[in-house]
Every structure is written in C-alpha cells, then in structure tokens.
Amino acid sequence: MKKYGMVIDTKLCVGCGACVVACKTENDVPEGLHRDWLVEEVTGKFPNLHMEIRSERCNHCSDTPCVSSCPTGASHIKKGSNIVKVDPNKCTGCQACVVSCPYNARFVMPEGYVSKCTFCDHRVEKGESPACASVCPTHAIVFGDLNNPMSRVSRLLRARKFKTIIPEAGTDPNVYYLI
Numbered sequence: 001m002k003k004y005g006m007v008i009d010t011k012l013c014v015g016c017g018a019c020v021v022a023c024k025t026e027n028d029v030p031e032g033l034h035r036d037w038l039v040e041e042v043t044g045k046f047p048n049l050h051m052e053i054r055s056e057r058c059n060h061c062s063d064t065p066c067v068s069s070c071p072t073g074a075s076h077i078k079k080g081s082n083i084v085k086v087d088p089n090k091c092t093g094c095q096a097c098v099v100s101c102p103y104n105a106r107f108v109m110p111e112g113y114v115s116k117c118t119f120c121d122h123r124v125e126k127g128e129s130p131a132c133a134s135v136c137p138t139h140a141i142v143f144g145d146l147n148n149p150m151s152r153v154s155r156l157l158r159a160r161k162f163k164t165i166i167p168e169a170g171t172d173p174n175v176y177y178l179i
Contacts, residue, residue, distance in 0.1 A: 002081045003062075004119055005146040005174040006133070007156045008055055012140035015040060015053040019132035019141060023057075026120060026131035033107050035117040036132055052179075055132065055141060056165065058105035058117040059173030060084050066097040066106065074114070082174060083121050088113040102169040119143065146174065 015038050023029065023036045036057035044050050060082055067075045067084060074090035075097045077083070086097070086106075091113035098106045098114060106116045120130035124143075128134065133141040144151035153176075156162075162176045 001147070003146040003174065004060065004081055004083060004124065005144065005153050005176065006057075006060075006119070006130075007142045007153045007162070007176045007178060009138075009140045009142075009156075009160075009178040010052045010054050011178065012138040013053045013055060013136075014138055014140075016137060018135045018137060019055045022131040022135040023117070023120075026123070027118075029115075030110055033109070033115075035105075035115070054177055056103070056105075057132075057175065058084060058101075059103055059165065059171065059175045060117075060119060062172035062174065063170060065100040065102075065171065069096040069100040071096060078121060081121075083119050083124075084116070085118055085121070086114050086116060088115070102166050102171065103173075 017038060020036055027035060029035055036055055039054050039056050041052045042049055064084055067077060072090045072092055074087045076085060078085050093108055093112040106114050109115045123130060129143045133143045142152050142156060144153035146153055148154060157176060160178045162178050164173045164176060
C-alpha cells in the first residue's frame, strides 16, 4: 500500500498563493471556499521576530477522527492508499467530520455535502503530482510515497528537521513542514 505524504519547506514558501489558485481551479472549488490555504505565523519578541509561511490542507492522517465520526461512511480512506476522501453521494451534510477535524480542513459545498483536499487523487492515479505541488514556483511543496525510502518526501524527512501541525491531536498527520 502506498502511504502518501506531503512535505512543505517553510524556508522556500513565499506565500504567493499559486497553490491555492491551482487547487481551486483543478478541483472546481466555489468562491469563498478552499481546500488549501496560506498561514503566516510570527513568533518571537521584537526585535527578534521570525515569520513562517505555510500552505495548509487536510493532513490525510493515519488516525482519522473524521472517518470514524462519519455516520454514513461517506468519509473514508481510499482503498490501496491513505488518501482520505468524502463520497458526496453518501454524505448527508451532518458535519460530524467537520467538527472532528482538528485542522479545519473540511467545508460544506453549496450542494450540501462536505468536501476537502484529496491530494488530487485523480492526478496521482495518472502519476502526476497534486495541482498545488505542480505549480509551486519555489518547489516548496513535495508530494510522494512515504513508504518508499527513496522517494523525495522520505529523503527530505531524513535530511531536515520538520514538524507537523497540532501533533497533540494524536492524528498522526502525513503533511510535514520542514523548518
């Protein structure tokens, strides 16, 4: 089984928003909604400040509270991978998955079903990278199989210090931020 993950280099991300636009376009995300977004975080105390820019999305966690909280099975893990998806035909729009996601990565489409990042699995099936990674002008977003020790994501995680977002949630996320 492939275990897909994303590595985002916070030293390379310039916050241009190309990833957000590419995602909206590729996945026909309505205006005002988003599958990925940019976060700017300033830490430290003046004059010693540090700003980190990161592209965030669903973390395609290994321990998925969104899947276990879904009463209809609409939230599920795609067979043969760890990609977390929502079947709009099974989704009742109850939003149990929205509430259980610590990353605020889910939203309700105008038609009433929940949607989220899918790592552009329709592109991945064809051997392509997710739209966000394919357009990043600084190559800050890298996608690949974490189970393959020779994949670029695996090599980056061995070579650099990294963090995950909200590790205390215990979800074992598969999106990593190089720091």
